[in-house]
Amino acid sequence: MRQVVLASHNAHKLEELRRILGPQIPGIELIGYDGPEPVENGLSFEENALIKARAAAAHTGLPAIADDSGITVGVLGGSPGIFSARWGGPARKDQANVDLLLWQLTDVADEHRQAGFVCAAALVIPGDPEVLGQPATEICELGVWEGTLLRERAGEGGFGYDPIFQPAGMTRSAAELSATEKDQFSHRTNAFTALAPEILSRLGE
Template identity: 45%
Template sequence: MKLIVATHNEGKLVEIRRILEEDLGEDAAKVELVSAGSLKLPDPVETGTTFQENALLKARDVAARTGCPAIADDSGLIVDVMGNAPGILSARWAGAHGHDLANNALLLAQIEDIPDSKRTGKFRCVAALVVPAGFLGEGSPASETVEIGDMPGVVIRKARGEHGFGYDPIFVPDEQPEGHTSDDPDHFGEPLTSAEMTPKEKNAISHRGKAIKALVPAIEALLK
């Protein structure tokens, strides 16, 4: 079965493939993952006002263009004291899309006076699987499955770590890898930021990993 991932980021394909291999076992070989980017599909304009709306918008667009089941996700950082901002605007919080340093600097400035105990938040990912009408046989209806994954934690005051992207350097997840703490001289032995974790450690607890993993039963049902 060909499964289209609504992304131009090939790294996301690797992560999803790993999840399918872990959860589907031998059946994972029955799924051919293809990115929208490799098919040269355009990025739809994300006009939704929630993570769910944007995830569904992207998955529906790819499913309609290809006639194949499609997965899409939308994610961002939610800071409790900011009324759930930056939210869907996370990637462009400072104005320019994907300007990580500017986004981090603005967010830290906005909550500079907030005490450490109140700097809680979470990364949230909403993942959607859309199966187009007719895929399961003539007359079969379209179907949609939506799952949510959260990675709760706290926003710290100064960035640390070289891995990851976005707000990873200023976010310490509640879940931590066993036996691995910060090597930063000023924070030695403290919990890791997302950017101090290895990719494997982060993927094991990440919001995206949880949301995609929750879609596996729906993907497994398509194989049957």
């Protein structure tokens, strides 16, 4: 079975992506990563996802996947964007991030509170060392989950901005959805579902 490393130390993310990708990439095993984490100094979700995937591929010699995600808010010009995890300060606390975003939108009318969770999913396949000059293969796909921002938290599940994000067409926050429901609709699902055929066509047997 061909192995692909997930460039993350987060065991929950590994479990989530095994659920999402497993049925779509038969014959490919997704494994965890315990190597060094690179500095994520890209200027977009796509750049940061590729930075992480490149680092894992270089460290392990295996094909690697990675993602970078966050929330974008229309009236804030797309912010927090790539700064979502540290929007409320260097401590990177979910509560501080949510509190600041809610405060910034205090006077924004409901019809202007559109937001979207964005995920960039990257695949990096190292070049063949036996083939002189063969470059690595790099692919990145983007997934978006559209919705609006609530005025207060709802739900105890999820993480990050989930308690204040209400997906389009739903009456519950993302924090009130089950893992199975989120797997059906989330930005991460959309991004990795788009990437799955590329993984399978290049690495499948």
